[in-house]
Amino acid sequence: MKSLGHYRLFSDILFVAVSFVMAATISGREPSKLDGGIVIFLMVAWYFSSKATNLYDDFRTVKFIDEFLLVLPNIMVQMMVLVTSFFMLDDRMHARKVVLLFVVIATIVLTIKKYLAKKIAQFRRINGKNVRKVVIVGASDTGMSFYEMLNKTSHYGYKVVGFVDTFKPVHLNGMYKGTPDELERVLHDTDADEVIITLEKFDQEQLDTIIKTNDKLAVRTRIIPDYFRFNSSRFSVEMFGKFPIVTVRHEPLDYLHWRVLKRGFDIVFSLLVCVLVFSWLFPILAILIKLNSRGPVFFIQERWGRGSKPIKCFKFRSMLVDAPDMDKSGKFMQAGQDDPRITKIGRFLRKSNFDELPQFLNVIMGDMSVVGPRPHAVKHNIETMGKIDNYLVRHWVKPGITGLAQANGYRGETTDFNLMRKRVHFDIWYIENWSFWLDIKIIFMTAYNMIKGEPNAY
Incomplete structure (x- = not known):
């Protein structure tokens, strides 16, 4: 209230x-x-x-x-x-x-x-005080799930007193009170405070009648669309002129003030890393890379950034210069355990995540963020996007040096597509639930994992 x-x-x-x-x-x-x-x-x-x-x-x-x-x-x-x-x-x-x-x-x-x-x-x-009585219109999957949730959470203060639907489901065990045409009688009998509409298919005339009946008796109306058919966990409803618009995916970073906050943090954090860490660690790592194998210090690879636009991603080189990235069948070769392409110093760089340090330059340039979905090689993206649903959604935000999936241990080679799906799930959840505090938490989780050591880092 x-x-x-x-x-x-x-x-x-x-x-x-x-x-x-x-x-x-x-x-x-x-x-x-x-x-x-x-x-x-x-x-x-x-x-x-x-x-x-x-x-x-x-x-x-x-x-x-x-x-x-x-x-x-x-x-x-x-x-x-x-x-x-x-x-x-x-x-x-x-x-x-x-x-x-x-x-x-x-x-x-x-x-x-x-x-x-x-x-x-x-x-x-x-103890039954300040409890709102609810009538649910529609015994669909949505209606039953909502009913079960309220039964398990009595502290919410909602009590379902009955269902209204065009047919009498046998599984309601006496909770069925009548058809939508009998709603006025049902509201009188149950003394309901609210009506929750969970119909799978909305008939405009029927919906208008239900709302008019509720308004007549001063009963609050709430509508839960059948969101189970949408492949997303977050929604937003806003007015577009005089029309209510349901956006299937809610993205906090769509708002300018949050993007400004995230960008400001990225710049400050990256500059601190460059001044306090990169300034002395870079020469040491550069010398070790040059002593270990011939070739450049940096490995620059094209990857996809926000909006699937190509970016040049910087890394410390951890593989041999002439190492192939495609196998004999033309499939992209991810770095694996005991990969012969990886140099001795490269194994240390990958295990410690030091190979990612140059990406703070990408952050300062604006191509990447400190936290976000990890960018994959272009060939890897092309091979994966057709096999995993919603894969390209992860490119709605800037890629990150670390991400929620990596902080939860999902990193390294992904020959199992179920593991790749879990990565994508983490990435999309991050996009839909972003907050400044979530970024801070992920950074601390990543730092902890680096100190503890990660078995999938190779």
């Missing part, structure tokens, strides 16, 4: 203000006439950052851990706002202490508040 969302928003804003007052008091900072402006600044920032992170979009169906993870970026915004405020006030004496205390207090207070609110709400719903 919107009123509950407003309550949660304004109560959180109040706790933000209280956290600042507590931090300022504990730090020994004397109250200032401008403190009121700082508090307002923090409140306004929380309002807009919470809207950007969709913190209050749902409450019944969101787990506490998910809500907690949404609170953290809002706290980070608050920290930046507070640092900016003290910088503008030129108050360096108390800035660090107040900011640190504010972050700690706000995190603890909001975490406890949200945990208790979630537990109280769930306790009330499990």
